[in-house]
Amino acid sequence: xxxxSQFGIVGALVLAIALVPxxxxxxxxxxxxxxxxxxxxxxxxxxxxxxxxxPRFNYFIGGGHLxxxxxxxxxxxxxxxxxxxxxxKRWNREGSQANVFVWGGFGSANVNxxxxxxxxxxxxxxxxxxxxxxxxxxxxxxxxSSEFSHRIDTLQLGxxxxxxxxxxxxxxxxxxxxxxxxxxxxxxxxILLLRLFKGGKWIEVGxxxxxxxxxxxMINF
Amino acid sequence: xxxSGIAALALFMLSSNAMAETIELTVNGxxxxxxxQGIEKTLRKNPAVTDVVVSLEDKLVAIATKPGLDIPDxxxxxxxxxxxxxxxxxxxxxxxxxxxxxxLKKPRS
Numbered sequence: 001x002x003x004x005s006q007f008g009i010v011g012a013l014v015l016a017i018a019l020v021p022x023x024x025x026x027x028x029x030x031x032x033x034x035x036x037x038x039x040x041x042x043x044x045x046x047x048x049x050x051x052x053x054x055p056r057f058n059y060f061i062g063g064g065h066l067x068x069x070x071x072x073x074x075x076x077x078x079x080x081x082x083x084x085x086x087x088x089k090r091w092n093r094e095g096s097q098a099n100v101f102v103w104g105g106f107g108s109a110n111v112n113x114x115x116x117x118x119x120x121x122x123x124x125x126x127x128x129x130x131x132x133x134x135x136x137x138x139x140x141x142x143x144x145s146s147e148f149s150h151r152i153d154t155l156q157l158g159x160x161x162x163x164x165x166x167x168x169x170x171x172x173x174x175x176x177x178x179x180x181x182x183x184x185x186x187x188x189x190x191i192l193l194l195r196l197f198k199g200g201k202w203i204e205v206g207x208x209x210x211x212x213x214x215x216x217x218m219i220n221f
Numbered sequence: 222x223x224x225s226g227i228a229a230l231a232l233f234m235l236s237s238n239a240m241a242e243t244i245e246l247t248v249n250g251x252x253x254x255x256x257x258q259g260i261e262k263t264l265r266k267n268p269a270v271t272d273v274v275v276s277l278e279d280k281l282v283a284i285a286t287k288p289g290l291d292i293p294d295x296x297x298x299x300x301x302x303x304x305x306x307x308x309x310x311x312x313x314x315x316x317x318x319x320x321x322x323x324x325l326k327k328p329r330s
Contacts, residue, residue, distance in 0.1 A: 031305065034258075168254075
C-alpha cells in the first residue's frame with residue numbers, strides 16, 4: 001500500500017493538478033451551465049454527497065464529502081474534496097452512446113483512529129455504454145492519503161423493460177457489483193437496483209444480497 | 222417567360238426557406254432523457270426559439286422559431302455539439318410543433 005508519504009506530497013499534488021485541468025464527472029451527468037447535486041447511501045459502507053457545476057458539457061467542477069465505514073476493522077474515513085471531471089471521449093451513434101470519463105482532485109481526510117486532518121488526493125475513470133434498453137458501466141475511484149489508500153471499483157449492468165422517451169419515466173433494473181480495497185469491505189458487494197428518472201430527477205433504490213439499503217438521488221438544474 | 226418562371230420559383234423557394242418556422246434535426250446519441258435535457262435548455266436560450274420538442278424514439282429535435290426568424294445551420298450544430306450530441310441532418314419544414322407532437326404520438330407499426 002503506497003501512502004502519500006511514500007509517493008510524496010509533491011507527486012500527489014502534481015498528479016492532482018495534472019488531472020484537474022482535464023476532468024468531467026464520471027458520475028454526475030450534466031450539460032453546459034447545469035448544476036448537479038448527488039447523494040448516495042451505499043449500504044452502510046459509504047455515503048457521499050457531491051455538488052458539481054458544468055461550464056461545458058464535457059467538463060465539471062465541484063466538491064463533495066465521502067464517508068466510509070470499514071466492515072473489516074471499524075475504522076471510519078471522512079473525506080472532503082474538490083474535484084474536476086472531464087469527459088475524455090464520447091461516441092454518439094444512432095441508437096447508442098458510449099463515454100470515457102476521468103476525474104481527479106484533492107481534499108482533507110479525517111480518520112477515527114487519529115487526530116487531525118490529512119491531505120488526500122483522488123483519481124478515477126469510468127467507461128460506459130448505453131442504448132435505450134441496455135446499460136453498462138465500469139468505474140474505478142482511487143483515494144490516497146498518509147493514513148489510508150483505497151479504491152472503489154463498481155460494475156453496473158442495466159436492463160430497461162421498455163424504451164423510455166423524453167417525456168416519460170425511465171425505468172431500469174440494474175445489477176451492481178462493487179469491490180472495496182484498503183480494508184473497507186471484504187469480497188464483492190452485489191446489489192439489485194431499481195433506477196427511475198424523468199426530467200432532471202434521478203433516483204435509485206436497491207438492496208444488497210444481505211438486505212442492506214443502497215440509495216442514490218441526483219438532480220440537475 | 223421561362224426566365225421569369227425560374228425567378229419566381231427561386232423567389233418562392235427563398236421566401237419559403239426564410240419563412241420556415243420549424244427546424245427538424247436528427248441527432249445521434251439521443252438515448253437518455255436525463256442526459257438530453259441540455260439540448261432543450263441550450264436551444265431555449267436562443268431568442269429565435271419559441272418551442273422545442275425532443276423525441277428519443279425518432280432521434281429528433283424539433284424547434285419552432287419566431288415568424289420570419291431562422292437559425293443558421295452552424296449555430297444549430299454548435300448548440301447540439303455543445304450539449305454533447307452530433308447532428309445528422311437538418312431540415313426546415315412548414316409542419317408546426319403541434320403537428321410534430323401529433324405525429325410522434327401516433328402508434329408505430
